[in-house]
Amino acid sequence: MRRVPAVILILAFAALGSGLLLHVHNAAHAAEHAQHDHEHHPIPLDTDSCDLHGKLTLPMLSAGVTPLLVALGLFVAFLTQLTPAWNSTFAHVRLDCRGPPAC
Numbered sequence: 001m002r003r004v005p006a007v008i009l010i011l012a013f014a015a016l017g018s019g020l021l022l023h024v025h026n027a028a029h030a031a032e033h034a035q036h037d038h039e040h041h042p043i044p045l046d047t048d049s050c051d052l053h054g055k056l057t058l059p060m061l062s063a064g065v066t067p068l069l070v071a072l073g074l075f076v077a078f079l080t081q082l083t084p085a086w087n088s089t090f091a092h093v094r095l096d097c098r099g100p101p102a103c
Helices: 004-018 020-038 051-057 065-080
Strands: none
Touching: 004 020, 020 051
8 A cells, every 4th residue: 555656656657758648638639629520619729728738748857957967967977086085094103102100
């Protein structure tokens, strides 16, 4: 039961990314127009007035953001190629100790 929301989200993203939702929405528009044509009351074929149709045909990522993300990725790749992190090592210092002081 814990995986049901994850499965639903995976299926929704797959349907959106593959174009299945747009295909189903276009089929619904076609059925609506066929029904109105059958009634001899033609309605104009206008997908510009449909808000959902407009959202389904928009690109998922704005073109202005893509170069910025690429540049950010290149900058991070450049930073990782710099000199490796400095690892501190223990300094072996010899302390001469003769024992407790003589009184």
